[in-house]
Amino acid sequence: MNEELKQQLEAKAREIRKSIVRMTGAAGSGHPGGSLSAADIVTALYFHEMNINPQEPDWADRDRFVLSKGHAAPVLYAALAERGYFPKEELLTLRKMGSRLQGHPDLNALPGVEMSTGSLGQGLAVANGMALAGKLDQKDYRVYALLGDGECQEGMVWEAAMAAAHYRLDNLTAFLDDNGLQIDGPVEEVMSTKPLIDKWKAFGWHVLSIDGHDMGQILSALAEAKNTKGRPTMIIAKTIKGKGVSFMEDQVGWHGVAPKPEQVTQALAELE
Amino acid sequence: MTKIATRDAYGNALVKLGEVNQDVVVLDADLAGSTKTAKFREKYPERFFNMGIAEQNLIGTAAGFALSGKIPFASSFAIFATGRAFEQVRNSVAYPNLNVKIAATHAGLTVGEDGASHQALEDIAIMRAIPNMTVIVPADGVETEQAVFAAAKHQGPVYLRLGRPGVPVIYGEDYRFEIGKANLLRTGTQVGFVATGIMVSIALEAAEALKAEGIDAAVLNMSTIKPLDQEAIIQLAKTTGALVTAEEHNILGGLGSAVAEVVGEHCPVPVLRVGVKDVFGQSGTPAELLAEYGLTKENLMEKAKQAIAKKTC
Numbered sequence: 001m002n003e004e005l006k007q008q009l010e011a012k013a014r015e016i017r018k019s020i021v022r023m024t025g026a027a028g029s030g031h032p033g034g035s036l037s038a039a040d041i042v043t044a045l046y047f048h049e050m051n052i053n054p055q056e057p058d059w060a061d062r063d064r065f066v067l068s069k070g071h072a073a074p075v076l077y078a079a080l081a082e083r084g085y086f087p088k089e090e091l092l093t094l095r096k097m098g099s100r101l102q103g104h105p106d107l108n109a110l111p112g113v114e115m116s117t118g119s120l121g122q123g124l125a126v127a128n129g130m131a132l133a134g135k136l137d138q139k140d141y142r143v144y145a146l147l148g149d150g151e152c153q154e155g156m157v158w159e160a161a162m163a164a165a166h167y168r169l170d171n172l173t174a175f176l177d178d179n180g181l182q183i184d185g186p187v188e189e190v191m192s193t194k195p196l197i198d199k200w201k202a203f204g205w206h207v208l209s210i211d212g213h214d215m216g217q218i219l220s221a222l223a224e225a226k227n228t229k230g231r232p233t234m235i236i237a238k239t240i241k242g243k244g245v246s247f248m249e250d251q252v253g254w255h256g257v258a259p260k261p262e263q264v265t266q267a268l269a270e271l272e
Numbered sequence: 273m274t275k276i277a278t279r280d281a282y283g284n285a286l287v288k289l290g291e292v293n294q295d296v297v298v299l300d301a302d303l304a305g306s307t308k309t310a311k312f313r314e315k316y317p318e319r320f321f322n323m324g325i326a327e328q329n330l331i332g333t334a335a336g337f338a339l340s341g342k343i344p345f346a347s348s349f350a351i352f353a354t355g356r357a358f359e360q361v362r363n364s365v366a367y368p369n370l371n372v373k374i375a376a377t378h379a380g381l382t383v384g385e386d387g388a389s390h391q392a393l394e395d396i397a398i399m400r401a402i403p404n405m406t407v408i409v410p411a412d413g414v415e416t417e418q419a420v421f422a423a424a425k426h427q428g429p430v431y432l433r434l435g436r437p438g439v440p441v442i443y444g445e446d447y448r449f450e451i452g453k454a455n456l457l458r459t460g461t462q463v464g465f466v467a468t469g470i471m472v473s474i475a476l477e478a479a480e481a482l483k484a485e486g487i488d489a490a491v492l493n494m495s496t497i498k499p500l501d502q503e504a505i506i507q508l509a510k511t512t513g514a515l516v517t518a519e520e521h522n523i524l525g526g527l528g529s530a531v532a533e534v535v536g537e538h539c540p541v542p543v544l545r546v547g548v549k550d551v552f553g554q555s556g557t558p559a560e561l562l563a564e565y566g567l568t569k570e571n572l573m574e575k576a577k578q579a580i581a582k583k584t585c
Contacts, residue, residue, distance in 0.1 A: 115335070116363070118363070133342050
């Protein structure tokens with residue numbers, strides 16, 4: 001592992017976390033917890049892994065990212081702004097009337113958003129379609145998707161899981177942001193999705209289990225996924241909801257509540 | 273009279289379309305033999321994708337294809353394509369305004385013996401309530417083929433409603449279907465039938481029978497339910513002064529409702545609606561079912577007379 005790269009990415013992830021705090025604070029609503037848990041994964045994708053060009057968002061050969069857990073829109077918007085798809089100042093318009101930064105991602109509103117999501121369970125099937133089209137056209141682009149652990153309660157996730165393995169979509173890599181919490185409480189209490197590893201293996205996926213906040217492990221997993229042939233790869237990333245902000249970490253209450261101004265100040269100080 | 277099922281015409285049209293348009297891909301959910309997409313599968317196996325009995329994934333995958341520059345035709349029975357996968361159609365196709373064509377067969381009562389669980393009588397209402405969606409219900413095989421090509425040319429989501437049994441061919445090969453344009457098949461001065469799908473040929477029969485009784489009835493084929501050809505409806509309301517709608521669908525929310533909305537706002541005249549009266553169907557032959565639920569020439573004639581009578585009250 002290139003230590004310099006790792007440090008660069010960790011610094012980017014901190015910036016993205018700060019943006020998440022600022023934008024949800026300014027919006028007065030939104031989903032900071034599940035955005036912060038996915039910040040390292042999304043950073044690795046947008047600042048190292050994916051072959052993309054912010055100047056040409058619709059470039060036909062680009063890699064694609066589908067945020068299936070669409071309520072984590074702040075992490076996607078923060079990464080896109082940081083990467084130069086649109087001005088960072090615009091992040092503060094999140095969830096405001098007329099903003100391109102809709103409460104859940106709208107692909108027709110904002111450049112760089114690959115799919116309109118928000119209704120859980122639907123993103124992986126769309127990623128499958130992109131991956132199938134890539135195979136059909138013999139293109140080299142790769143498709144990435146990010147799902148939540150609670151999201152795996154949706155039956156459609158497993159329809160898509162089955163199809164991705166059936167069609168041997170080795171150009172598809174999915175992350176499971178396993179932060180253990182959902183709106184009503186711990187996933188284990190609401191409706192257990194465990195054992196996640198066994199389930200995805202049983203559905204025919206190459207499954208990796210990592211610490212979703214360890215940049216080195218994220219990059220290694222992505223490299224292994226790229227070299228895995230004949231089946232899609234699921235990277236189950238153990239994460240902490242609200243990661244990086246002490247009072248949000250592992251707290252169910254921070255799923256869909258925005259920080260107040262003094263909490264924004266405290267969170268930003270912690271993230272410095 | 274020659275009969276062809278609109279699903280057969282769909283299958284044949286897909287093969288022709290696939291030859292001239294390499295971007296067309298076809299997805300099905302384990303019903304390729306019934307929806308007739310199997311014909312496309314035989315010819316272009318690399319562009320055909322069976323998604324298994326998983327309609328939500330069928331629609332979501334089609335959205336992904338559309339996002340990658342393909343023109344996906346996703347097929348299943350109407351009840352599953354619009355019912356089971358409603359929210360995928362709404363959120364993953366219509367909201368992002370993706371170029372997905374949902375071609376659903378076995379719509380309406382004429383599914384027949386499979387019974388109520390398989391007889392979609394709500395699909396027109398559901399699909400026309402979704403923004404960005406175009407809703408097409410072809411009347412015969414010729415119009416179906418044209419509609420398939422028109423749907424492929426149209427940028428955006430399309431719902432194409434097709435049927436199981438053979439229906440009379442009413443159009444010649446010179447007919448040109450256009451999305452959003454109703455087709456006046458028969459002029460008339462006393463009453464106007466506005467029909468869609470299999471009810472168009474039945475309305476033509478009713479109009480012919482009414483002629484023998486001295487009643488001059490027009491027949492308008494409303495093959496595009498959305499966007500609705502308001503001008504054609506207003507014109508027919510003005511020239512006849514009384515309308516009868518006819519659809520193989522629940523009387524709530526479908527063609528009858530759409531026509532009544534336009535007439536009520538622009539040219540109020542009596543509108544009587546023929547359709548399934550907010551009940552579920554049952555097993556039976558298509559002919560038995562159409563008779564049982566009043567989707568017949570006789571009922572259309574009766575309703576035409578009632579509509580004319582209402583003009584004077």
